[in-house]
Amino acid sequence: MDSIIKPDLSGFENTIRDYVRYVLGKPMTDATSTDLFNGVSSAVRKLLMDIRIETEQRYDRRDVKRMHYISMEFLTGPLLANNLLNMGIQEDVRAILKNMGLDLDILMACEPDPSLGNGGLGRLAACFLDSLASLDMPGFGYGINYDYGLFKQSIMGGYQREKPDYWPSRSSPWLIARSGEKCMVPVYGRIVDTEDIEGGYNPMWSEWKLVVGRPHDIPVVGYGGHTANRLRLFSAWASEDFDIQIFNEGDYFRAVERKISSENISKILYPSDSQEAGRELRLVQEYFLVACAVQDIIRIYLKQHDDFNQFSKKVAIQLNDTHPALTVAELMRSLVDVHGLEWDNAWDITTQTLAYTNHTLLPEALEKWPLAIVEKVIPRHLQIIYEINRRFLETLTVNYPDDPQRLHRMSIIEEGDEKQVRMAHLAIVGSHSVNGVAKIHSHLVKTGLVPDFYDLWPEKFNNKTNGVTPRRWLLSANPGLARLITESIGDKWIVDLDTLKALESLGRDPAFLEKFSMIKRENKVRLARLIKKTAYIDVDPDSIFDIHAKRIHEYKRQFLNVMHIIHGYFMIQEEGVIPTAPRTYIFSGKAAPGYFLAKLLIRLIHGVADVVNKDPLVSQWIKVAFIPDYKVSLAEIIIPGADVSEQISTAGMEASGTGNMKFAINGAVTMGTMDGANIEIAEAVGPDNIYIFGHDVEEIQAMRGAYDPGKILAQSPHIQRVLNAVNSPLFCGWENDLFFPLFDAVVNHGDYYMNLADFQSYVDAQVRLSGDYVDKKKWAQMTLLNTARTGIFSSDRTIREYAGEVWGLERQI
Numbered sequence: 001m002d003s004i005i006k007p008d009l010s011g012f013e014n015t016i017r018d019y020v021r022y023v024l025g026k027p028m029t030d031a032t033s034t035d036l037f038n039g040v041s042s043a044v045r046k047l048l049m050d051i052r053i054e055t056e057q058r059y060d061r062r063d064v065k066r067m068h069y070i071s072m073e074f075l076t077g078p079l080l081a082n083n084l085l086n087m088g089i090q091e092d093v094r095a096i097l098k099n100m101g102l103d104l105d106i107l108m109a110c111e112p113d114p115s116l117g118n119g120g121l122g123r124l125a126a127c128f129l130d131s132l133a134s135l136d137m138p139g140f141g142y143g144i145n146y147d148y149g150l151f152k153q154s155i156m157g158g159y160q161r162e163k164p165d166y167w168p169s170r171s172s173p174w175l176i177a178r179s180g181e182k183c184m185v186p187v188y189g190r191i192v193d194t195e196d197i198e199g200g201y202n203p204m205w206s207e208w209k210l211v212v213g214r215p216h217d218i219p220v221v222g223y224g225g226h227t228a229n230r231l232r233l234f235s236a237w238a239s240e241d242f243d244i245q246i247f248n249e250g251d252y253f254r255a256v257e258r259k260i261s262s263e264n265i266s267k268i269l270y271p272s273d274s275q276e277a278g279r280e281l282r283l284v285q286e287y288f289l290v291a292c293a294v295q296d297i298i299r300i301y302l303k304q305h306d307d308f309n310q311f312s313k314k315v316a317i318q319l320n321d322t323h324p325a326l327t328v329a330e331l332m333r334s335l336v337d338v339h340g341l342e343w344d345n346a347w348d349i350t351t352q353t354l355a356y357t358n359h360t361l362l363p364e365a366l367e368k369w370p371l372a373i374v375e376k377v378i379p380r381h382l383q384i385i386y387e388i389n390r391r392f393l394e395t396l397t398v399n400y401p402d403d404p405q406r407l408h409r410m411s412i413i414e415e416g417d418e419k420q421v422r423m424a425h426l427a428i429v430g431s432h433s434v435n436g437v438a439k440i441h442s443h444l445v446k447t448g449l450v451p452d453f454y455d456l457w458p459e460k461f462n463n464k465t466n467g468v469t470p471r472r473w474l475l476s477a478n479p480g481l482a483r484l485i486t487e488s489i490g491d492k493w494i495v496d497l498d499t500l501k502a503l504e505s506l507g508r509d510p511a512f513l514e515k516f517s518m519i520k521r522e523n524k525v526r527l528a529r530l531i532k533k534t535a536y537i538d539v540d541p542d543s544i545f546d547i548h549a550k551r552i553h554e555y556k557r558q559f560l561n562v563m564h565i566i567h568g569y570f571m572i573q574e575e576g577v578i579p580t581a582p583r584t585y586i587f588s589g590k591a592a593p594g595y596f597l598a599k600l601l602i603r604l605i606h607g608v609a610d611v612v613n614k615d616p617l618v619s620q621w622i623k624v625a626f627i628p629d630y631k632v633s634l635a636e637i638i639i640p641g642a643d644v645s646e647q648i649s650t651a652g653m654e655a656s657g658t659g660n661m662k663f664a665i666n667g668a669v670t671m672g673t674m675d676g677a678n679i680e681i682a683e684a685v686g687p688d689n690i691y692i693f694g695h696d697v698e699e700i701q702a703m704r705g706a707y708d709p710g711k712i713l714a715q716s717p718h719i720q721r722v723l724n725a726v727n728s729p730l731f732c733g734w735e736n737d738l739f740f741p742l743f744d745a746v747v748n749h750g751d752y753y754m755n756l757a758d759f760q761s762y763v764d765a766q767v768r769l770s771g772d773y774v775d776k777k778k779w780a781q782m783t784l785l786n787t788a789r790t791g792i793f794s795s796d797r798t799i800r801e802y803a804g805e806v807w808g809l810e811r812q813i
């Protein structure tokens with residue numbers, strides 16, 4: 001590892017004082033904690049800018065290849081702590097502030113979470129940016145500067161309530177407005193055919209309305225302080241020219257209305273998890289992002305090149321799911337319509353530049369856009385998509401003569417009552433690389449999701465198992481453990497997580513194990529305080545902290561977890577079977593506002609918590625708590641405090657998971673199905689250090705069609721007791737039949753997520769786990785091995801793989 005370059009902090013204190021006095025116009029004595037947080041952040045930002053400018057000059061001088069990661073979501077979480085750690089100055093800054101009578105921790109707590117993402121996909125993008133900068137690679141993010149991020153969740157009477165999450169999208173100290181580099185985005189309008197000079201017909205996109213994309217940059221500094229890349233987020237603005245024209249015509253109100261509708265584009269992040277809303281504004285957002293990014297990427301490229309001959313050698317673009325798949329059409333439009341390239345040449349450049357990552361197999365999450373909406377919003381792009389498809393189908397007829405069915409299946413346009421653009425097909429046809437995010441998932445993409453495409457282009461398909469950044473998820477979130485590891489094996493793990501392997505042998509040292517367990521205990525105490533503060537429940541840090549934290553969704557099976565809790569309740573209540581160890585079941589996660597069953601599940605968790613926590617006997621053994629408003633800053637407290645990590649999706653449904661990696665690295669033991677990256681975690685930690693249960697993908701596939709939950713129900717008095725309780729007044733409070741829909745989905749509608757099929761195996765695995773937990777030494781060794789053996793789940797490893805195998809990106813130190 002190259003040593004850390006620490007920036008010069010001599011002017012740091014003055015920058016804070018100047019900020020308070022000259023930007024806020026206050027004497028220091030009047031400054032609030034938030035004022036001081038902003039002051040400290042702007043002092044940090046000043047340091048970041050020096051690194052950023054030097055990095056850009058280095059890249060320019062060497063005319064490097066750059067990778068652009070286009071994503072509708074970047075879930076960065078708070079940035080101050082991370083920036084300080086990555087620059088190696090957290091302790092120095094703490095000392096400077098202390099001298100000024102200030103406490104860094106108090107100021108850091110004032111930072112709002114920029115919640116510009118729904119869940120795993122958005123957080124992965126943020127981890128990747130950290131790794132790119134830490135590996136000194138020229139990798140940049142492109143996204144939208146939403147005014148409102150994912151909604152804030154509160155709980156009232158056990159129900160989820162959603163409130164808007166305004167974040168200072170125009171005034172965050174981390175955002176640098178780049179008004180000089182705005183992008184003009186045409187949208188709506190119609191196509192007119194005009195005769196050109198040579199007598200041919202040229203389509204002309206006319207009467208469009210112009211939206212302006214204003215870039216705001218968040219600097220992303222890598223660990224060691226050598227490199228700072230950037231995340232560029234675009235805000236939508238009304239085009240002044242256009243509005244002024246209307247204004248001059250005298251229609252003041254229409255001008256203002258237009259302004260409002262343009263600015264709506266970056267107003268709010270769509271809060272749907274795994275379900276596509278199909279709303280016009282969402283398509284406009286996707287196009288807005290893509291159009292701004294492509295313009296910006298081409299502008300940067302043309303600063304150093306006169307033509308497009310080097311484009312795919314100097315530019316790589318990664319599409320984070322299909323949300324930015326319109327990049328295929330927009331890059332073609334730009335090359336052909338704006339820069340005058342021949343179609344074939346433009347197509348080669350496009351496919352050699354673009355690569356696509358798939359994040360889901362769930363059919364309801366696969367984006368399709370009705371032609372009517374596409375035609376209305378971006379008529380020229382629809383023409384281009386038709387032409388791409390026409391040529392694509394032509395090659396298919398050569399490769400597969402006499403197979404019209406296959407052409408039907410593979411076409412970018414889906415026929416039917418409502419014709420639609422299949423965005424995954426567009427992304428696959430327009431890219432040179434298609435990857436899934438865990439081994440099993442990549443396999444299922446090839447064999448189940450798009451087997452026809454795999455047959456045609458096997459060489460395009462590859463796997464890139466996800467990873468998480470050890471800087472945020474260990475160094476920053478778990479300072480106690482980070483310190484112990486560094487004392488024991490040095491600090492190389494921060495940039496090379498595989499070196500955690502050296503901890504394995506320490507498992508035989510009782511004194512080390514004792515320290516390791518003490519740190520977990522301290523993290524549990526910290527988490528217990530959070531639970532008390534947010535859920536108003538007292539929990540015992542000596543009980544097993546069993547945590548299920550992620551979006552609430554049927555496929556993630558929080559319901560199965562609740563069934564197990566209810567089962568445990570009855571075992572104590574009715575059968576006097578006392579568990580081997582007391583347990584605290586902790587849930588956290590948001591449900592999409594329109595997802596009825598997921599929201600009802602939150603209500604059920606609260607209903608069960610009410611009954612269990614109040615029961616004088618049962619509550620000595622079982623407690624249930626729901627921490628509201630799951631977000632990055634809370635995850636940083638929740639994950640290090642876990643003994644058990646619940647990763648219990650129906651096999652074949654969780655593409656990878658990344659929370660599972662964060663928990664394991666922090667020494668939690670996984671209770672999981674053979675799904676997503678759980679399979680690779682099991683491989684890494686070994687079968688004795690993980691609890692695997694339930695049906696695997698092949699078994700689930702084999703069962704589909706013939707699966708009969710009624711049969712399982714009939715044979716299991718335990719399941720009957722649990723489900724009858726769900727359907728009884730027991731957990732309902734005063735609202736009768738409240739949970740019938742959850743009961744109904746499982747009992748009368750086929751239990752699509754196969755909760756009942758895996759129930760017994762889950763209960764058995766949980767019993768084994770409790771037994772192991774009370775053997776303190778055995779448990780400590782298991783958790784240590786989870787930390788020691790999960791170094792491969794660093795996003796540095798993932799990024800090295802993408803850089804070498806997909807992007808052709810090199811270190812630029």
Ligand code: F58
Pocket residue numbers: 118119120121122124272273274275276359360365437466654655656657658676
């Ligand atoms: C997640 N997808 C996968 N989508 O579910 C998870 O298994 C994987 O680890 C992660 O991506 C990273 O690869 C995900 O988070 C979304 O949030 C979409 C947002 C936009 C609407 C559709 C879902």
